[in-house]
Structures are given as C-alpha cells and as structure tokens.
Amino acid sequence: MAENDPTADPVDEAFAAYLRSCDAGELTSREDFLKQFPGVADQLKQLMEAADLLGQVTLASGLSSSQRVADHGAKTVALNLAEGEQSNVDPAITLPMAPRAKNDPGPTLPFDLGDYELQHVLGKGGMGIVYLANQKQLNRMVAVKMIRGGMLADESDVRRFYTEAQAVARLNHPGIVPVYQFGQRAGHHFFSMAYICGSDLQRKLYAECLDPKQAARYVRDVARAIDHAHHKGVLHRDLKPANVLIDEQDQVHVTDFGLAKHMDGDSSVTGTGAALGTPHYMAPEQAGGLSDRANRQSDVYAMGAILFACLTGRPPIAAETVMQTLLDVVHNPAPPVRSFRSDAPVDLETIIAKCLEKNPQKRYASAGQLADDLDAFLDDRPITARPRSMPVRIWHWLEGVPLVAAVSGRRMVSASLSHRRFQAAMLLLLLMTPFIATGLALLWQQHKESMPRIVRFAGGHENGVYNTVSNSIAKRLQAKYKVTTAVASSNGSLDNRTRLLRGEVHLAPVQASAISGDPLCVVAPLFFEVVHFLVRQDANVNTLSDLNGHRVAVGPLGSGSRATTEMVFESLNITPEMAVREVLAWEDLQSDTAPDVAVICIGLGSPLVANLIRHHRWQLMSIPTPIQISLQHPTLRPMTIESRDYPGIDIPAEGIASVGTTAFLAARTDTPSELVTATLQTLYEPPTLCIGMIPRKHAAEWQGLAFHRAARQFFETTETAD
Known part of the structure; x- marks a missing residue:
C-alpha cells in the first residue's frame, strides 16, 4: 500500500510499518512502537496479538518461523512452530492483495499451492471455497479453504477470512475441525485444516429425518464443542446443519467459523445493522441487524434450530424470501416441533422451545447447560427445562393473528394461512355476535323459565297445615305434569324462608313477615x-x-x-x-x-x-x-x-x-315461570286444599304484594275473566 495514498487505512499503514520494523530488526518493544500511533493503538495491538496467536498454533507445514517463500512475486508466510515457540513474523502480512499477471486466468485443478496440491472442490460457502488437497511434505489429505473471490476479494473479505483462522486457532477440541496452517500464495489467502472424511448433517437431513435419540446426540456433541469455544472467548454465529461434519465413525465436527467473534474484544468485521448468519438458523438479535449483540445464547438458538431441523427435516422458520424469513425470525414465534412430527418426545420439544425463545435471557445460559439437558434426555432422566404453560402457548399463537397483534402492539410482518383463517372466523363471529347473543339469551331465558326435572317443596310441622298444602300441591303437579316432586318437612315459616334463600327448594309456605326485604316473592296468598x-x-x-x-x-x-x-x-x-x-x-x-x-x-x-x-x-x-x-x-x-x-x-x-x-306460597324471584303457572293452576283446582284457603278471585284482589311475574300475569288474567 503506497504511503502517499490519501485513501490508505491508518491501521494497515501502521501494521505495515510494524512488519517492516520486524524484518529490519529495528523493533525495540511493542509498547514504544504503539506510542507512535496513538490514534489506532488499540486496533494495532489486536492485530499484533492475533498474529502471535496464529503463529503458536499453525504446526503442520514443516517450515521454520523465519522462512519466507517467494511465489509469483507475492510474499507468503507459512508457520510451523514448536509448542510455546515465539515468532517475530506476523501472519497478518498475508492480508494485503497480491499482484497478479494481467492474463492469468487463476487457479485450475489440480493446482499446485506450494506444499499443497488442490485436487477437487469439497464445498462452497458464502465467502469461501474448500478444496481437498494433498499436503506433499507430510503426505496427508487436508482441506484447504480459500476466499471465494480469490484475488478480487476486498479488504473486509480478507479480514473476515483472517478472523476465522484466528478464531479456530484458539480452539483445541475433538468436536472442532482444527486449523493447520495459514498463508498466502499466488495472491490467494488460504488456510489448511483437518480433512473430515464423511458427510455433513445437512446431507443427512436431505435423506430423512433423524431418530430423536440420534438427533439429540448430534446436537449434544455440537453443544459440547461450542461450549469449549465459548470458554475460549469465541462465538460461532453461523451454526447450521451444513457446518456440522460427521465422520465415518459417526462423530461430529464443527467447522466454518467465518462469522466468528471474539468475546474478549470486538474482532468482528461487522457492525450494528448487519444481519450475519444463515437466515433460517440465526438468532432474532442477529436477524434484526444486531450482530454486535450476539452472545452465547445466539449460538444456543442456532443449536435449537438445528435440533428442530433434525426432527422435522426443515428449519423452524422458513418463508418464501430471505427478507421475509429474517422478519419472521425477529417477530414470529417458532412453531412447536410436534406440529410437524407428532411422535417427537415432549422433553425434546421442551428443550427446543427453550433454545428458540425470542428473548435471549429465556434460553439456556450456556451451551453446556443445553448439552446437560440433552444428556438427561438421552439417559431418560428429568430435564431442567420446563414446557410453556397452555395459556402462554395459546397467547403466543394468538399474537400471530393480525388483529390481535395490532391491538397488543406486536409488530406483525405476515400471517400464516391458519392465522388468516382464524381472523376471518373472528370477524365473522364479531359480525354475528349480536344475533348469536340474542339467540343465546332467548335460549337461556327459555331454559330458566322451563319446568325443572325435580320440583322441591318445603313443608312444615308433620301434622301442620304447611305440610298438608305442600304435599297436596306436589301430588297434583306430579299427576298432571309428570314431574318428580319432593317435600321436605321443616320447623315452619323462618326455616322455609332460609331454604328458599339457599335455593334448596323451589316453593314453600311462609308467613307475610318472612317475605319482606328479601329476594323472595309471592306466588299466592294461601290462608x-x-x-x-x-x-x-x-x-x-x-x-x-x-x-x-x-x-x-x-x-x-x-x-x-x-x-x-x-x-x-x-x-x-x-x-x-x-x-x-x-x-x-x-x-x-x-x-x-x-x-x-x-x-x-x-x-x-x-x-x-x-x-x-x-x-x-x-x-x-x-x-x-x-x-x-x-x-x-x-x-x-x-x-x-x-x-x-x-x-x-x-x-x-x-x-x-x-x-x-x-300465609303465602312463596318462591325466589328467579323461579321458572312455567313452574309458577303450573302450581297456580293446580292450587285452585277443586277440592280446596285446606280449611280457610283464600279463593282465586279474592287472591287476585290483593294489591301491593311482591308477586312473581308469572303469578301477577296469572291473577291479571283472573281479573279479566271475571
């Protein structure tokens, strides 16, 4: 990079000066050098430390720490240090673009990349391409990853590529594909890593849905590997089935840390507003453009989505377009696993639901906790996650209805067919509500006013007039209307009043003083x-x-x-x-x-x-x-x-x-009108029920009584007939 270039990056210029000082042996101490660049000291220090870290873990090339190889005019550094050996050569020298001949078409396969012979393509990603290569010096097959844009890659691609190598270089776990070497040849940035002979999880899912136990084991092993990465300060941020390799021994290996981020320092090459990851598997905070807020729970979400896909053959949220998928990930809850696979274990559905919570604080606090719960499921032990309550699940589903979302203030992007149908039914029901309410009210009123199956009376003293009257009315009702009746003896008027108020009986004779001031009414004056x-x-x-x-x-x-x-x-x-x-x-x-x-x-x-x-x-x-x-x-x-x-x-x-x-025959004001009318009709049938009974004509002349509505209508009819 020319020093007089007005568009030059100050960090790149400072780092280039640092490399030149190292090569010339003029560097006294890093602290003194950093003082020369106070404006970019922090970024420059991170590059220095990252270069040192890579120098300590790339152990496979057989080259010494001071060895440089000239290749097509480009300066390339390949490192192979003994454990703990320090190097003054910073791998970041491979970041600048290498010159390339005008008519050079680029690499063709097989391609000689120094110690590596690239044989064929293993896979392609958004920014990288992976080749199967033979490492000649060690005579072993490795995977070599290169930037997909080749020499046309811009600085951000190079930095992202470098970040991946740096992230994996920190890690040493059997469930994570290790990096062997990092470098640049013929203008192409690359790093070599272990070649996993087998397949990836995505290809397995294309063939068939997995057995629940097998799916849980795969994701548990992924969670153990990611937990190790988290403890080393590395977030993956792009977990998906295609990045989970499965070897011939059916063991999993996590790869592709291209979007990794160091938690102990912002080494991410993206900022706020960038949605990083694969839309179907990224956490809501990533899909919403808040990748800088990604944390351990973001990777936990992705593992829950992978487990969902293992059981159902599809990601939890998938729309017709990428943008629609991103919006659904942010705003719409994931569906339950059992809505796609009814035989899925409830515990596994509960684990997945906890992973896929929109709020990161409601997910597992760490990948280790997720792995522990999956271990419990595999061992048929109780899991720690608790399923959502039925009201919560119903409310989350209702929030997907556009009208409900609008009222609750929830942002709604699109609605499923079932939600739209439910809303249409709600609107139709709303329009029909007055008619339905009127019909139900009429039915309820008719039910309330209809004759009970069992008519209950309160009597009085066993040989008293109250008991005689109640039994006589009961027998006449039973004979004429074919209803079941029951008469209970009592201590008299006050006892009958209490039974009426409690709803224990429908009708009872009481004295006048027992009716006033209570929700009782008169059916007829008796005697x-x-x-x-x-x-x-x-x-x-x-x-x-x-x-x-x-x-x-x-x-x-x-x-x-x-x-x-x-x-x-x-x-x-x-x-x-x-x-x-x-x-x-x-x-x-x-x-x-x-x-x-x-x-x-x-x-x-x-x-x-x-x-x-x-x-x-x-x-x-x-x-x-x-x-x-x-x-x-x-x-x-x-x-x-x-x-x-x-x-x-x-x-x-x-x-x-x-x-x-x-003495009045009394009832509650809510006593069915049909019963009151039938009682009055039987009451005045000959012969007279008791000595001194007040005739119907005289009863109709009583004024100021709190008659039951049906009784008032009955006596008004009597007056009209007379």
Missing part, C-alpha cells in the same frame, strides 16, 4: 293464620298481667310463631324479663313439664290446637287491643276465633279476640 294464646287451666293466668314470672313456649327454631309472638309482646309491653321465652317443639306441650303458656300462630281449626285443648287441659285466652297491634305491625290484622272453628270446644259466643297474619 290466614291466627295467634292462639294458650294457657294451662291450672296456671292461674287469666290476663296478660298474670304472665309475670311464667315461661312462654314460642315454638321450635325456624317457626313463624316466634316472630309473631315477639310482635304481639312488643305491642303489649311484655318484656323477656316478665315472660321468659322458651324454644320448644309443639309435641312437648303435651308433657307435664311444659311451660304454663304457649303462643302458636297457626291456621284456624288446627288439629294441634284442638288436641291440646281437648286432652291436655289447655285453654284459649283472648289478646287485648288487637286493632292497636295491627296498626303497629301491618303484617298482622285483628281476627276472632269462633266456636265453628273448633267444634266441641267451649268458646264464648262473641268469640276470642286475637290477631292473625297471612
């Missing part, structure tokens, strides 16, 4: 219940003032009598201190230890009350001021117990004053 104020004949209780100090039975837990009693006592100012309330089953009133007073709110003509009066010396006592009580508690009304209500029992002609409430 009036009267407060029966009973006292023992020998208790000396003739008026309410005589209650002081006496126990008062108010019924079992869940009985409506308890709530009614409290309303009556509140109006009459009878406190718990005056009359102690006692929870007691009605059957216990027949015993001699029963309290002296009992308050029972029940329908007129009750067999329970009649039996207590006739056989157990109880008598009825009137309640004073029933009108005042009803004004304070609207659910109560003044009533009179007459002799006709209890034939054979001594009741005054004017009757016994009392208060009463209304």
Whole structure:
C-alpha cells in the first residue's frame, strides 16, 4: 500500500510499518512502537496479538518461523512452530492483495499451492471455497479453504477470512475441525485444516429425518464443542446443519467459523445493522441487524434450530424470501416441533422451545447447560427445562393473528394461512355476535323459565297445615305434569324462608313477615293464620298481667310463631324479663313439664290446637287491643276465633279476640315461570286444599304484594275473566 495514498487505512499503514520494523530488526518493544500511533493503538495491538496467536498454533507445514517463500512475486508466510515457540513474523502480512499477471486466468485443478496440491472442490460457502488437497511434505489429505473471490476479494473479505483462522486457532477440541496452517500464495489467502472424511448433517437431513435419540446426540456433541469455544472467548454465529461434519465413525465436527467473534474484544468485521448468519438458523438479535449483540445464547438458538431441523427435516422458520424469513425470525414465534412430527418426545420439544425463545435471557445460559439437558434426555432422566404453560402457548399463537397483534402492539410482518383463517372466523363471529347473543339469551331465558326435572317443596310441622298444602300441591303437579316432586318437612315459616334463600327448594309456605326485604316473592296468598294464646287451666293466668314470672313456649327454631309472638309482646309491653321465652317443639306441650303458656300462630281449626285443648287441659285466652297491634305491625290484622272453628270446644259466643297474619306460597324471584303457572293452576283446582284457603278471585284482589311475574300475569288474567 503506497504511503502517499490519501485513501490508505491508518491501521494497515501502521501494521505495515510494524512488519517492516520486524524484518529490519529495528523493533525495540511493542509498547514504544504503539506510542507512535496513538490514534489506532488499540486496533494495532489486536492485530499484533492475533498474529502471535496464529503463529503458536499453525504446526503442520514443516517450515521454520523465519522462512519466507517467494511465489509469483507475492510474499507468503507459512508457520510451523514448536509448542510455546515465539515468532517475530506476523501472519497478518498475508492480508494485503497480491499482484497478479494481467492474463492469468487463476487457479485450475489440480493446482499446485506450494506444499499443497488442490485436487477437487469439497464445498462452497458464502465467502469461501474448500478444496481437498494433498499436503506433499507430510503426505496427508487436508482441506484447504480459500476466499471465494480469490484475488478480487476486498479488504473486509480478507479480514473476515483472517478472523476465522484466528478464531479456530484458539480452539483445541475433538468436536472442532482444527486449523493447520495459514498463508498466502499466488495472491490467494488460504488456510489448511483437518480433512473430515464423511458427510455433513445437512446431507443427512436431505435423506430423512433423524431418530430423536440420534438427533439429540448430534446436537449434544455440537453443544459440547461450542461450549469449549465459548470458554475460549469465541462465538460461532453461523451454526447450521451444513457446518456440522460427521465422520465415518459417526462423530461430529464443527467447522466454518467465518462469522466468528471474539468475546474478549470486538474482532468482528461487522457492525450494528448487519444481519450475519444463515437466515433460517440465526438468532432474532442477529436477524434484526444486531450482530454486535450476539452472545452465547445466539449460538444456543442456532443449536435449537438445528435440533428442530433434525426432527422435522426443515428449519423452524422458513418463508418464501430471505427478507421475509429474517422478519419472521425477529417477530414470529417458532412453531412447536410436534406440529410437524407428532411422535417427537415432549422433553425434546421442551428443550427446543427453550433454545428458540425470542428473548435471549429465556434460553439456556450456556451451551453446556443445553448439552446437560440433552444428556438427561438421552439417559431418560428429568430435564431442567420446563414446557410453556397452555395459556402462554395459546397467547403466543394468538399474537400471530393480525388483529390481535395490532391491538397488543406486536409488530406483525405476515400471517400464516391458519392465522388468516382464524381472523376471518373472528370477524365473522364479531359480525354475528349480536344475533348469536340474542339467540343465546332467548335460549337461556327459555331454559330458566322451563319446568325443572325435580320440583322441591318445603313443608312444615308433620301434622301442620304447611305440610298438608305442600304435599297436596306436589301430588297434583306430579299427576298432571309428570314431574318428580319432593317435600321436605321443616320447623315452619323462618326455616322455609332460609331454604328458599339457599335455593334448596323451589316453593314453600311462609308467613307475610318472612317475605319482606328479601329476594323472595309471592306466588299466592294461601290462608290466614291466627295467634292462639294458650294457657294451662291450672296456671292461674287469666290476663296478660298474670304472665309475670311464667315461661312462654314460642315454638321450635325456624317457626313463624316466634316472630309473631315477639310482635304481639312488643305491642303489649311484655318484656323477656316478665315472660321468659322458651324454644320448644309443639309435641312437648303435651308433657307435664311444659311451660304454663304457649303462643302458636297457626291456621284456624288446627288439629294441634284442638288436641291440646281437648286432652291436655289447655285453654284459649283472648289478646287485648288487637286493632292497636295491627296498626303497629301491618303484617298482622285483628281476627276472632269462633266456636265453628273448633267444634266441641267451649268458646264464648262473641268469640276470642286475637290477631292473625297471612300465609303465602312463596318462591325466589328467579323461579321458572312455567313452574309458577303450573302450581297456580293446580292450587285452585277443586277440592280446596285446606280449611280457610283464600279463593282465586279474592287472591287476585290483593294489591301491593311482591308477586312473581308469572303469578301477577296469572291473577291479571283472573281479573279479566271475571
């Protein structure tokens, strides 16, 4: 390179001056020499160290460190140093272009390249061509790699070629093809390396997909070799099946470090913005033009892609064009292995998925960890990688739908046929949603309003009116509508209210006070219940003032009598201190230890009350001021117990004053309308279900009740018919 050339590279000029100083023996120390070129000192120092490294590992030519060979006017240096021997001759002298005769057509095969006779082409790559050669001096077959552009190669090609030799020179692993010698002859840069007799992984994949165990073994061995390279500070950056050689003993050897990068110093010949590698196997960070950010996980990604290809016969991401492939690698997730090969082991699919993560931090931290997991798979041991959860896999697939990608902010380049079809279905579904929603709502409403398969009732005391009414309605429904019915005994109104609220029963009789303020409604008013104020004949209780100090039975837990009693006592100012309330089953009133007073709110003509009066010396006592009580508690009304209500029992002609409430057939507001209508139709069929039942015509006249929607419609029809 001419010193007065204005376009000359300062680094090349400084390095040429360094070589001239070495040849003339004028170099005192490298440190002093570097001080002369402060602007390029760092780059110059890297070239010096790289040249020294090559000089230490190229051991095959048989030439001494000071030997120079003139060939076609070009200066060529071939090195063969004993282990640990130092050299002052820097191999970088071979980097400049060699002069060439105007009419020289270039090498033809066989071609004499000094100690090597190139015989035929073994393969071609993007920038290099590999020949099978005979190394004459050692009488062995080697592979010789030369720059594909020959003497037309530019400086970047030469530097990249030099970087490959430098990278491999650092490595000493049985799974990596070793470099023997580096040099330049006849203007052609070359380096020789071991000749691997066999095939490469790509050719095997052309023939057939590999057995999972065999594929795992191949990639495991590649991972061990690459792990060694990483520990020596070398990234491969171009791993692919074609760069994995398989010898006759079925052992793998990694080759082609043409895009290698030293991790301890940026020896890469590319910068940000260059996408280096083979598109189908390069990591997303490389495909996106961030090759300067490539790290160990980038090579891990490539090994995962190789394992994917071994199992499926195709790379994980492949598009119609190179540009499309690069964009898909960056933005689209790799498909699962089992979508192409259903018999692929789940563990192997999990390992591949971890390698092919878009985020480098989610991949294996090192090639060694990948090799360990593959060893575990080969030994049928648990692997460390965990499969993606189903929600994550579904979300990753949905992100490939253009509409979803647009909403989520994910960059979408292209969509697969399945994603486009899914989107079309989504749009059609979106257009049909109002109609579908309306139809589903109608179906759901129809389902909710239809007759249940089993209709459940709550009754009451075993011999009480509640139980009689519930059983009668159940039998009529079963006979007329062929449905299954069930009636459960209970303690009374409050117990029935609780069962309705829990959804345990569909229908139940309750007192008026049990309906207000709850999500319950009225199906029909049934009959009036009267407060029966009973006292023992020998208790000396003739008026309410005589209650002081006496126990008062108010019924079992869940009985409506308890709530009614409290309303009556509140109006009459009878406190718990005056009359102690006692929870007691009605059957216990027949015993001699029963309290002296009992308050029972029940329908007129009750067999329970009649039996207590006739056989157990109880008598009825009137309640004073029933009108005042009803004004304070609207659910109560003044009533009179007459002799006709209890034939054979001594009741005054004017009757016994009392208060009463209304028993309603109640349901939840969401009870099916079909059931409510059917119940009302059976309720008013003759004969009447019980004494004192409120007729349908009178029930329709009730105002202000929280009727069930079907019941209101039923009674409105009754009014119209009348």
